[in-house]
Amino acid sequence: MATYKCNACGATFTNPQRDGLLYFHVCRPLSPDELAIAAAAGTVRVDAATEQLLARAAAARGNDPAHPTDADLARAALAELDIKRPGHVDQNSVPRARPYERDEIVPRRSDGAGVVQVGA
Numbered sequence: 001m002a003t004y005k006c007n008a009c010g011a012t013f014t015n016p017q018r019d020g021l022l023y024f025h026v027c028r029p030l031s032p033d034e035l036a037i038a039a040a041a042g043t044v045r046v047d048a049a050t051e052q053l054l055a056r057a058a059a060a061r062g063n064d065p066a067h068p069t070d071a072d073l074a075r076a077a078l079a080e081l082d083i084k085r086p087g088h089v090d091q092n093s094v095p096r097a098r099p100y101e102r103d104e105i106v107p108r109r110s111d112g113a114g115v116v117q118v119g120a
Contacts, residue, residue, distance in 0.1 A: 003119030087113025
């Protein structure tokens with residue numbers, strides 16, 4: 001089992017897994033905090049509606065879950081977005097109508113920033 005680290009999101013994983021199954025890594029979307037940092041740095045472009053949500057989310061958070069503030073509601077809306085991080089990796093195969101042949105090279109959805117082996 002080799003250990004790998006994703007260059008885009010920093011996740012580490014072993015392949016094959018302990019049960020012998022292969023693991024196909026996919027980076028998680030940006031969290032609201034990561035999105036705010038990336039948008040401010042200019043590494044991710046967002047539309048005007050998302051910019052407004054980011055501005056609202058920057059306000060103070062509430063302490064009462066029963067009475068969320070506007071910032072809380074904006075953060076919840078941002079958490080529902082599926083904004084991929086720069087260099088997003090998706091090692092799953094590209095779907096198609098007919099199955100791949102046994103000796104056929106199967107393309108991945110996105111190699112992105114890639115992964116590196118960090119352990120044996």
